[in-house]
Amino acid sequence: MSPTANFMQKEQTVAAALPWLADAALLEKQKSPPWLRALRETGAEQFAQTGLPTTAREGWQHTNLRPLTSIKFHYSTEAVKFDARKLPQKLLEQSDCIVLVNGQYQPHLSTIPDGITVMSLMEAAEKKVEGLEEYIVSLGDLQEAPLKALNTAYVRDGIVLKVQAGKEIRRPLEILLYNTGNSSHAPAIYPRILYCLGDNSTLTLLERHTGEGVYLANSYTGVVQESSSCLKMYKFEEESCAAYHFSFFSLQQHKDSIFEGFSCATGGQVVREEYQNQLIDSGISSSLNGVYLLQGRQSHDFAVLMDHFGPDGKSAQHFRGVIDDQARAIFQGKIHVRRSAQKTDGHQSGRALLLSDQAEADFKPELEIYADDVKCGHDAASGHLDEAALFYLQSRGISKAEARALLIQSFLNAALEHVTFAPVKKVYEERIRLWLAR
Amino acid sequence: MPISNETLQTVQSLGQKYAAGFITDIESDLAPKGLNEEIVRFISAKKGEPQWLLDLRLQAYRHWLTMPEPQWSKVSFPTIDYQDAFYYAAPKSASKLKNLNELDPKLLETYKKLGIPLREQEMLAGVAVDAVFDSVSIVTTFRENLRKAGVIFCPISEAVQKYPELVKKYMGSVVPYTDNKHACLNIAVFTDGTFVYIPEGVRCPMELSTYFRINEAKTGQFERTLIVAEKGSYVSYLEGCSAPQRDENQMHAAVVELIAMDDAEIKYSTIQNWYPGDEEGKGGIYNFVTKRGICKGARSKISWTQVETGSAITWKYPSCILQGNDSIGEFYSVALTNHYQQADTGTKMIHLGKNTKSRIISKGISAGKSNNTYRGLVRVSSKAKQARNYTQCDSLLIGKTCGAHTVPYIENKNPTAIIEHEASTSKIGADQLFYCRQRGISQEEAVTLIVNGFCREVLQHLPMEFAVEAQKLVAISLEGSVG
Numbered sequence A: 001m002s003p004t005a006n007f008m009q010k011e012q013t014v015a016a017a018l019p020w021l022a023d024a025a026l027l028e029k030q031k032s033p034p035w036l037r038a039l040r041e042t043g044a045e046q047f048a049q050t051g052l053p054t055t056a057r058e059g060w061q062h063t064n065l066r067p068l069t070s071i072k073f074h075y076s077t078e079a080v081k082f083d084a085r086k087l088p089q090k091l092l093e094q095s096d097c098i099v100l101v102n103g104q105y106q107p108h109l110s111t112i113p114d115g116i117t118v119m120s121l122m123e124a125a126e127k128k129v130e131g132l133e134e135y136i137v138s139l140g141d142l143q144e145a146p147l148k149a150l151n152t153a154y155v156r157d158g159i160v161l162k163v164q165a166g167k168e169i170r171r172p173l174e175i176l177l178y179n180t181g182n183s184s185h186a187p188a189i190y191p192r193i194l195y196c197l198g199d200n201s202t203l204t205l206l207e208r209h210t211g212e213g214v215y216l217a218n219s220y221t222g223v224v225q226e227s228s229s230c231l232k233m234y235k236f237e238e239e240s241c242a243a244y245h246f247s248f249f250s251l252q253q254h255k256d257s258i259f260e261g262f263s264c265a266t267g268g269q270v271v272r273e274e275y276q277n278q279l280i281d282s283g284i285s286s287s288l289n290g291v292y293l294l295q296g297r298q299s300h301d302f303a304v305l306m307d308h309f310g311p312d313g314k315s316a317q318h319f320r321g322v323i324d325d326q327a328r329a330i331f332q333g334k335i336h337v338r339r340s341a342q343k344t345d346g347h348q349s350g351r352a353l354l355l356s357d358q359a360e361a362d363f364k365p366e367l368e369i370y371a372d373d374v375k376c377g378h379d380a381a382s383g384h385l386d387e388a389a390l391f392y393l394q395s396r397g398i399s400k401a402e403a404r405a406l407l408i409q410s411f412l413n414a415a416l417e418h419v420t421f422a423p424v425k426k427v428y429e430e431r432i433r434l435w436l437a438r
Numbered sequence B: 001m002p003i004s005n006e007t008l009q010t011v012q013s014l015g016q017k018y019a020a021g022f023i024t025d026i027e028s029d030l031a032p033k034g035l036n037e038e039i040v041r042f043i044s045a046k047k048g049e050p051q052w053l054l055d056l057r058l059q060a061y062r063h064w065l066t067m068p069e070p071q072w073s074k075v076s077f078p079t080i081d082y083q084d085a086f087y088y089a090a091p092k093s094a095s096k097l098k099n100l101n102e103l104d105p106k107l108l109e110t111y112k113k114l115g116i117p118l119r120e121q122e123m124l125a126g127v128a129v130d131a132v133f134d135s136v137s138i139v140t141t142f143r144e145n146l147r148k149a150g151v152i153f154c155p156i157s158e159a160v161q162k163y164p165e166l167v168k169k170y171m172g173s174v175v176p177y178t179d180n181k182h183a184c185l186n187i188a189v190f191t192d193g194t195f196v197y198i199p200e201g202v203r204c205p206m207e208l209s210t211y212f213r214i215n216e217a218k219t220g221q222f223e224r225t226l227i228v229a230e231k232g233s234y235v236s237y238l239e240g241c242s243a244p245q246r247d248e249n250q251m252h253a254a255v256v257e258l259i260a261m262d263d264a265e266i267k268y269s270t271i272q273n274w275y276p277g278d279e280e281g282k283g284g285i286y287n288f289v290t291k292r293g294i295c296k297g298a299r300s301k302i303s304w305t306q307v308e309t310g311s312a313i314t315w316k317y318p319s320c321i322l323q324g325n326d327s328i329g330e331f332y333s334v335a336l337t338n339h340y341q342q343a344d345t346g347t348k349m350i351h352l353g354k355n356t357k358s359r360i361i362s363k364g365i366s367a368g369k370s371n372n373t374y375r376g377l378v379r380v381s382s383k384a385k386q387a388r389n390y391t392q393c394d395s396l397l398i399g400k401t402c403g404a405h406t407v408p409y410i411e412n413k414n415p416t417a418i419i420e421h422e423a424s425t426s427k428i429g430a431d432q433l434f435y436c437r438q439r440g441i442s443q444e445e446a447v448t449l450i451v452n453g454f455c456r457e458v459l460q461h462l463p464m465e466f467a468v469e470a471q472k473l474v475a476i477s478l479e480g481s482v483g
Helices: A003-028 A034-049 A122-126 A132-137 A145-153 A387-395 A399-418 A422-436 B002-015 B038-046 B050-065 B105-114 B143-149 B156-162 B162-169 B181-189 B429-439 B443-459 B464-477
Strands: A096-101 A116-120 A158-162 A173-180 A186-189 A192-197 A202-212 A216-225 A228-239 A244-253 A256-266 A269-278 A285-294 A299-308 A314-323 A328-339 A345-355 A360-369 A375-383 B028-030 B090-093 B129-132 B136-140 B152-155 B191-198 B209-212 B224-227 B234-244 B249-252 B256-260 B263-272 B285-296 B301-308 B315-316 B317-321 B328-337 B342-346 B348-351 B357-366 B371-380 B388-397 B405-412 B416-425
Touching: A003 A034, A003 A145, A034 A132, A034 A145, A096 A158, A096 B181, A116 A122, A116 B342, A122 A132, A122 A285, A122 B315, A132 A192, A132 A216, A132 A328, A145 A244, A158 B224, A173 A186, A173 A216, A186 B234, A192 A202, A192 A228, A202 A216, A216 A228, A216 B371, A228 A269, A228 A422, A256 A269, A256 A299, A256 A422, A269 A285, A269 B105, A285 A299, A285 A399, A285 A422, A299 A314, A299 A345, A314 A328, A328 A375, A345 A360, A345 A399, A360 B371, A360 B416, A387 A399, A399 A422, B028 B129, B028 B388, B038 B050, B038 B181, B050 B181, B136 B317, B143 B152, B143 B328, B152 B156, B156 B224, B156 B328, B162 B224, B162 B256, B181 B256, B181 B285, B181 B405, B209 B464, B224 B234, B224 B263, B234 B464, B256 B263, B256 B301, B263 B285, B263 B464, B285 B301, B285 B328, B301 B315, B301 B443, B301 B464, B317 B328, B317 B357, B328 B342, B328 B443, B328 B464, B348 B357, B357 B371, B357 B405, B371 B388, B371 B416, B388 B443, B405 B416, B429 B443
Parallel strands: A096 A173, A158 A192, A173 A202, A186 A216, A192 A216, A202 A228, A216 A244, A228 A256, A244 A269, A256 A285, A269 A299, A285 A314, A299 A328, A314 A345, A328 A360, A345 A375, B129 B209, B191 B224, B209 B234, B224 B256, B234 B263, B249 B285, B256 B285, B263 B301, B285 B315, B285 B317, B301 B328, B315 B342, B317 B348, B328 B357, B342 B371, B348 B371, B357 B388, B371 B405, B388 B416
Antiparallel strands: A116 A158, A360 B405, A375 B416, B028 B090, B129 B136, B152 B191
């Protein structure tokens, strides 16, 4: 490209990026430590260079962000007003709950079990919580993730959650991220969440993203799992059907730690869930599975990276989806095995059922391997409901709708069976049943 | 087939790493160095081309200036200085040849060293050859036999003169100049290539073959191949390449277009053995090739088979556009990289018609410090009812310093389509090695044996002569990777 053309394009990118950064000026008036200010500036600079990713960008070919540009989103530093009665019931009765509304922590609505400390991000910054700065600043490559850079330009809301070393938290903990907005005033929400699990600690999390109206939720979740810790994280992506949801999940796992993740995606207009699991040391197990149930004009993108640094690691990705109407599902999984990660066992699988003529499924199951003594494989398949199986069930007196539901449930079960916490599995099953009966 | 004996003998007899690495000392006509509109006009004038082709070239050249370099592939190399190369090189004696006896004996010697059966009397298998030396097609054998069958097989520069309406109709119809930067450059500066036309209902009586060789220093080779198979015809086409050992990188940006009408079948096989650079990664060919076929008619079939052992960088995605109902696309590939080679290769299967089928079998072998990537696209459009795809890509890693990557893109817009993709990555099993060693086979021979077994599924799709050559190449390319 000629230098002038290059320059012109750069100018256009910056011009398109600027409206998204306009509200960041509000944060300058807020009291925050200098390192946090510097961080916001880095995020803003990075985002100005790339702008919103276009479909020409590798990894973003299938998620079109153009609809976002027609809406004016506003960021606000003021305390959000909402009706607490409108908040949804807890997913599980026997659980604790932490509530964030539009990214802002609501301590009076939250219950926190023993062994866990929770505070808002700004409170943690003020109290100079040990290791916070290092962790938040070590973000990885912002250039590779424009929406993460945008979140960084607005870093303020969110929570820091710490589990003491050696603590086994028996009761599951729900994190409710409730968002509210309307078309005349569509909020842009940029929560940043940190989970730190000490050595030998155990935690079961239910992360629920839901809301009403039009809004943009662009969250960044960072997780540090110390040695031999165990985290089960069950996500419910149930955003309002007019909402835009982008989440970036970055996990650092240390020696012998176990991570079990699952995401059930049903909500949102345009959604992208990005996961980067780093298996830093040896003997780590990391599994991330999910189901997506899409209808209307929904577009949902799962982008998962399992990054193996240490030897004897094990990673798994199992994703199953059902796509109806004009919806579009994207699964981009990647296993990256570095030279030092010998004896890695990695597997990924992505499958989709297309229920309508206009539905679309796109896969990119990728392997990048630099170690020779590894076992890695992937498979991907997409197709439609088996007519013969449908006929078989109907011939035994099962109605067509019921037979369809039965087949879809069994198809999704291949991902769902990796959920080891039974009460949550039940909730997921109920979600699927409701979706099928819609 | 006795793979192991054959390869072992070859390895021993060759005793050198890159057998085709010699330079032929021949005087040649060079265009001035660099690239500008004048060069484009110079090439066109040199070829005595009609105005429409010159216009097309200039249009492509102007568009090329505005195009960005493709950045998405997993290869790295310094920015190419397009001005530091010659875009036209022809052996001086090659102009206006009447028969083989007039050919420079040195050229004949070169092809003999390469094992190309140029002299018809030396031919056993009956393969018709079009040899392209640097930029110019030297000689096309077996013309007479082919003419009787009605087959046109000639250098593309000749086809432009003799069959302008055919060339005009099809050239650029599958790979337009706007496709990508390398393909665009090709149309601006292409100097020769091969044109094949198989008339309706004709089964081409022999295998057709082209041999490409880059000889001159600092030249790029930009050839175009265009194959048109009319209704109910069949052709099998082989392509081989080599280049001398040189320290600098040379560029090869070719374009191949295949067109298959109703019930026609085209089988296209490639053995790519461009100079891969030395053990330190110095020199070698940048092989940036755009190959695409269109199954235009119903029940047509295009099959790509490739064995990629050479080139410092391979950037190549032979593709099939399955437009006709019930058409079939196939892709069989072995890509082997050693030392500092980089390969980013794969295919695209675009399903447009009903009941279209495609099959992809890819075997990647990486050794030394090389990186080998499979990148493939399977796209099923909303109209491609009952489309079917099966993809299998396996990677083999030899040693701890290489990389093997798989990047498949799968896009399905039709609920009745069935798409399956499988991939695996492994190393040579210690038990297999042990078994061979126990029977007195040396480590290196055992590796060659196992690798040839790993590729067998693909190699068996090659025509016989090529299959033997491919097995030898696998053995030679693996040299120095064990131990």
